[in-house]
Amino acid sequence: MNILILGSGGREHALAWAVLQNPKCDRLIVAPGNAGIAEIADCATLNIEDGSAVVTFAEENAIDFVIIGPEAPLAAGVADRLRAAGLLVFGPGAAAAQLEASKAFTKEICDAAGAPTAAYGHFTDPASARAYVEAQGAPIVIKADGLAAGKGVIIAQTVEEALAAVDEMFDGAFGNAGAEVVIEEFMEGEEASFFVLCDGENVLPIGTAQDHKRVGEGDTGPNTGGMGAYSPAPVMTDAVTQATLDRIVRPTMAEMSRRGMPYQGVLFVGLMIKDGAPRLVEYNVRFGDPECQVLMMRLGAQALDLMHAAAEGRLADMQVNWAEDHALTVVLAAAGYPGAYSKGSVIGGLSDMPADSSRMVFHAGTGRKDGQFTAQGGRVLALTARAGSLREAQDAAYRMVDAVNWPEGFCRRDIGWRAL
Numbered sequence: 001m002n003i004l005i006l007g008s009g010g011r012e013h014a015l016a017w018a019v020l021q022n023p024k025c026d027r028l029i030v031a032p033g034n035a036g037i038a039e040i041a042d043c044a045t046l047n048i049e050d051g052s053a054v055v056t057f058a059e060e061n062a063i064d065f066v067i068i069g070p071e072a073p074l075a076a077g078v079a080d081r082l083r084a085a086g087l088l089v090f091g092p093g094a095a096a097a098q099l100e101a102s103k104a105f106t107k108e109i110c111d112a113a114g115a116p117t118a119a120y121g122h123f124t125d126p127a128s129a130r131a132y133v134e135a136q137g138a139p140i141v142i143k144a145d146g147l148a149a150g151k152g153v154i155i156a157q158t159v160e161e162a163l164a165a166v167d168e169m170f171d172g173a174f175g176n177a178g179a180e181v182v183i184e185e186f187m188e189g190e191e192a193s194f195f196v197l198c199d200g201e202n203v204l205p206i207g208t209a210q211d212h213k214r215v216g217e218g219d220t221g222p223n224t225g226g227m228g229a230y231s232p233a234p235v236m237t238d239a240v241t242q243a244t245l246d247r248i249v250r251p252t253m254a255e256m257s258r259r260g261m262p263y264q265g266v267l268f269v270g271l272m273i274k275d276g277a278p279r280l281v282e283y284n285v286r287f288g289d290p291e292c293q294v295l296m297m298r299l300g301a302q303a304l305d306l307m308h309a310a311a312e313g314r315l316a317d318m319q320v321n322w323a324e325d326h327a328l329t330v331v332l333a334a335a336g337y338p339g340a341y342s343k344g345s346v347i348g349g350l351s352d353m354p355a356d357s358s359r360m361v362f363h364a365g366t367g368r369k370d371g372q373f374t375a376q377g378g379r380v381l382a383l384t385a386r387a388g389s390l391r392e393a394q395d396a397a398y399r400m401v402d403a404v405n406w407p408e409g410f411c412r413r414d415i416g417w418r419a420l
Helices: 010-020 051-060 071-075 078-084 103-113 126-136 159-170 238-258 291-299 302-312 390-403
Strands: 002-007 027-032 065-068 088-090 120-123 140-144 153-156 181-185 190-199 203-211 214-216 220-223 228-231 264-274 277-284 326-334 359-363 366-369 372-375 379-387
Touching (some): 002 010, 002 051, 010 027, 010 291, 010 302, 010 359, 010 379, 051 078, 065 302, 071 078, 078 088, 088 264, 088 302, 103 120, 103 181, 103 238, 103 277, 120 126, 126 140, 126 159, 140 159, 153 159, 159 181, 190 238, 190 291, 190 302, 203 238, 203 291, 228 291, 238 277, 264 302, 291 302, 291 326, 291 359, 291 379, 326 390, 379 390
Parallel strands (some): 002 027, 002 065, 065 088
Antiparallel strands (some): 120 181, 140 153, 140 181, 190 203, 190 264, 264 277, 326 379, 359 379, 366 372
């Protein structure tokens, strides 16, 4: 198969790595890719949110299967354009992608499906939103309704913080994503990520993970895109997993089908679990980053077969073959992230890094200059290890971290602390 992956982050590097383990992959192109991806696959310059351009590129390069990594091209309808052109694609169409692109839409679906989630209000003007905050009190969660690159959520501990967040969003801090705002009850418990593949009819669980959103150790400081993750998530017991499928995932999928927008692709189910009862925090319509890195390390070559089956509507015939292992990834970020940071610093030590089925450095924001890797983003590298226990995976990942020579970078030293 000739395969095209759309995206340029650590998630896409992990997907590319897993796809290349499978002998069914004859040629792999990643657009636009990054400097790390270019070490293992062909990279192409392409506007991945332009459906017509993606279709033309796929036809010119005899692509058999397209895997869409990030949410923006999904929300822009790129999967719809590819399907209309007769191309096989992994990822939901624009209508189904509203599960991530609009938090208000997701709440409406949950209400219709009876899926347990936080109480909420949906607002299109600041005055109404401020009145709701003052009536509800704090802590409370303020969310930009649209796509904000994973950053449009503010957990306010006081009413003053919440009112400031409302004003910030309506004043354009998150662009068009904040033109409408969803305000939610603050849910207590332990967070976990549950990943299922869907083919429009069938649902297949493919793994669990927990990530560390906050920039500082002990889960302190501002939220980020994710500073590390591990898999599996101990809190996702068999009973919690079954309850999530029965009460949240399957009712949602049935409601989506009833509305004429059947879901096909990966569904990232963000959960809050308290006393063994899961409630939905949010849906994402793509693999998480850095959760994808730990999932792909554990899935390996079968990831391609599973995604291909989802695209062809064959999930009922598939099963996931899990090894009894653990994976953990540590994100190296540029100093200053998630605030302002500099680009262009040189990263040393990467050429001597292990690259096998138990240890990989996935590149998220890197470039090449004069033969050297350089930092070109906020989250730059995801150092990922797989082992028989979570402690062993953690130790191996941090040994890799310590072998990187990048004074301008930083990481958290406590990834996995909740489980350990």
